[in-house]
Amino acid sequence: xxEEKKLFKVTIDNITIEVEPGTSILQAARKIGGDVxxxxxxxxxxxxxxxxxxxxxxxxxxAGSTADPRPMPKLVASCxxxxxxxxVVKNITSEKVIDARNGVVEMLxxxxxLDCPICDQAGECHLQDLSYEHGxxxxxxEFDRRTFKKHDLGPYxxxxxxxxxxxxxxxxxxxxxxxxxxxxxxDRGDHSEIATYIEKSLENDFIGNIIDVCPVGALTDKxxxxxxxxxxxxxxxxxxxxxxxxxxxxxxxxYRGDEVFRVTARKDEWGEVxxxxxxxxxFDKKATADWVIDxxxxxxxxxxxxxxxxxxxxxPQEALYDVMGGRAPKLLMDIHSVSEVxxxxxxxxxxxxxxxxxxxxxxxxx
Amino acid sequence: MAPLTSRARSVDxxxxxxxxxxxxxxxxKGMSITFGHMFKxxxxxxxxxxxxxxxxxxxxxxxxxxxxxxxxxxxxCGLCAVACPAEAITMEAAExxxxxxxxxxxxxYAAKYxxxxxxxxxxxxxxxxxxxxxxxxxxxxAPANYTRKGFIYGKEExxxxxxxxxxxxxxxxxxxxxx
Numbered sequence: 001x002x003e004e005k006k007l008f009k010v011t012i013d014n015i016t017i018e019v020e021p022g023t024s025i026l027q028a029a030r031k032i033g034g035d036v037x038x039x040x041x042x043x044x045x046x047x048x049x050x051x052x053x054x055x056x057x058x059x060x061x062x063a064g065s066t067a068d069p070r071p072m073p074k075l076v077a078s079c080x081x082x083x084x085x086x087x088v089v090k091n092i093t094s095e096k097v098i099d100a101r102n103g104v105v106e107m108l109x110x111x112x113x114l115d116c117p118i119c120d121q122a123g124e125c126h127l128q129d130l131s132y133e134h135g136x137x138x139x140x141x142e143f144d145r146r147t148f149k150k151h152d153l154g155p156y157x158x159x160x161x162x163x164x165x166x167x168x169x170x171x172x173x174x175x176x177x178x179x180x181x182x183x184x185x186x187d188r189g190d191h192s193e194i195a196t197y198i199e200k201s202l203e204n205d206f207i208g209n210i211i212d213v214c215p216v217g218a219l220t221d222k223x224x225x226x227x228x229x230x231x232x233x234x235x236x237x238x239x240x241x242x243x244x245x246x247x248x249x250x251x252x253x254x255y256r257g258d259e260v261f262r263v264t265a266r267k268d269e270w271g272e273v274x275x276x277x278x279x280x281x282x283f284d285k286k287a288t289a290d291w292v293i294d295x296x297x298x299x300x301x302x303x304x305x306x307x308x309x310x311x312x313x314x315x316p317q318e319a320l321y322d323v324m325g326g327r328a329p330k331l332l333m334d335i336h337s338v339s340e341v342x343x344x345x346x347x348x349x350x351x352x353x354x355x356x357x358x359x360x361x362x363x364x365x366x
Numbered sequence: 367m368a369p370l371t372s373r374a375r376s377v378d379x380x381x382x383x384x385x386x387x388x389x390x391x392x393x394x395k396g397m398s399i400t401f402g403h404m405f406k407x408x409x410x411x412x413x414x415x416x417x418x419x420x421x422x423x424x425x426x427x428x429x430x431x432x433x434x435x436x437x438x439x440x441x442x443c444g445l446c447a448v449a450c451p452a453e454a455i456t457m458e459a460a461e462x463x464x465x466x467x468x469x470x471x472x473x474x475y476a477a478k479y480x481x482x483x484x485x486x487x488x489x490x491x492x493x494x495x496x497x498x499x500x501x502x503x504x505x506x507x508a509p510a511n512y513t514r515k516g517f518i519y520g521k522e523e524x525x526x527x528x529x530x531x532x533x534x535x536x537x538x539x540x541x542x543x544x545x
Binding site: 115 | 461
């Protein structure tokens with residue numbers, strides 16, 4: 001069969017796989033999956049030109065190809081290096097790679113503030129996962145972490161420049177999804193920051209996607225800000241017929257009780273968005289009535305988001321009703337009548353901004 | 367059959383002697399033990415006037431801590447609630463307003479914080495999980511109450527008195543174990 005495309009044979013961590021020519025090492029490793037896939041902070045499959053900046057995906061190439069089996073002298077960024085036939089790659093089996101990755105994580109964390117308790121990204125943050133795997137217990141950095149003048153990016157998006165790791169994903173997103181990009185990376189070196197040149201709000205129909213794309217908590221949803229922790233919410237896949245021609249309306253709704261606290265795009269196992277969604281779907285449709293529910297989102301069981309969500313459990317039938325002749329048991333206390341948390345008259349998910357003390361006082365409760 | 371232990375003794379079924387049948391010496395012996403206790407040290411503690419010292423690892427009622435300037439430390443990160451095996455803790459967060467800077471330590475704070483003491487098993491995992499030193503298990507018990515409602519502790523019950531305005535109450539609430 002001469003018409004069949006020649007496939008390249010690559011060995012990554014002693015696992016051999018055949019991939020099409022032109023595939024990057026990272027993509028080949030992701031095909032194998034599991035621990036073999038190197039972590040990536042700046043590379044994003046859906047964004048052209050992304051990658052090569054954060055250096056977390058460094059791998060060792062032990063043999064370049066069958067034609068030239070010499071090893072590559074330095075570690076290479078797997079997101080930007082294409083596979084060759086007969087290439088032998090070492091990721092987690094290489095001491096050098098682990099060491100380099102530890103160094104990269106330490107560098108990324110130099111200026112990253114330790115405000116995970118406040119940050120809305122906590123629980124789904126790639127830098128958190130990465131530092132959990134590779135990070136040191138404390139920093140060796142003796143200087144003050146960099147700080148920035150606060151920029152307001154409009155009513156939808158909250159920017160925390162101190163948390164930014166300058167991956168450029170949001171810049172590529174704005175370039176490739178919206179007609180006119182109004183934000184970018186200003187200044188150079190240690191001063192470089194994500195900002196709009198003159199105070200301008202980001203209001204393009206697809207600009208909300210930069211929230212999903214951000215690997216850290218630098219860009220977060222202002223309408224969800226401080227409302228709840230992601231691990232207390234229940235993700236549910238849903239869709240709606242969106243009028244926007246470029247948006248197919250496939251999203252994940254994040255529920256607490258019956259309230260939709262936030263809407264995000266659906267993400268695959270690598271944390272990458274499956275379909276871009278428009279701002280209307282993301283910010284304005286926060287009622288169950290707007291959506292058609294497709295079923296619970298699959299969350300990796302090692303994620304904190306899946307805590308307390310038991311899959312495939314068989315619940316024994318409640319026998320009490322039969323014993324009591326159909327009557328409900330008398331509750332000694334209904335917690336909802338006593339608890340001050342989640343009061344029905346205080347609807348936090350309906351607020352367009354973070355809750356303030358005034359929202360709680362206005363309803364007569366302290 | 368061989369006895370199971372070396373301590374097994376066969377029951378003595380001999381008839382009682384005259385001395386034993388008189389009973390009075392046995393009563394005198396018993397009474398001497400009873401009255402002898404009058405002159406011994408009392409093990410009873412007159413609670414609540416006096417209290418026993420707590421063990422250094424005792425885990426009692428929770429307190430929500432403040433910093434030296436009296437600002438609430440809790441940022442409603444939810445780690446105590448996720449660590450809680452009894453699912454006793456719930457909270458609602460809010461953003462600090464500019465005029466509330468001296469009330470809350472961080473940008474975000476717990477507007478509502480509730481511990482259901484009926485569910486709490488006093489394991490101390492919340493204290494361990496807290497990244498902000500905000501929740502501590504103190505040296506007090508949860509007091510008894512006539513209704514179940516009284517065991518839902520909100521921020522009013524849990525928050526430690528302000529060290530700036532009420533230093534005495536703060537020291538009392540902090541207990542002997544602090545520092």
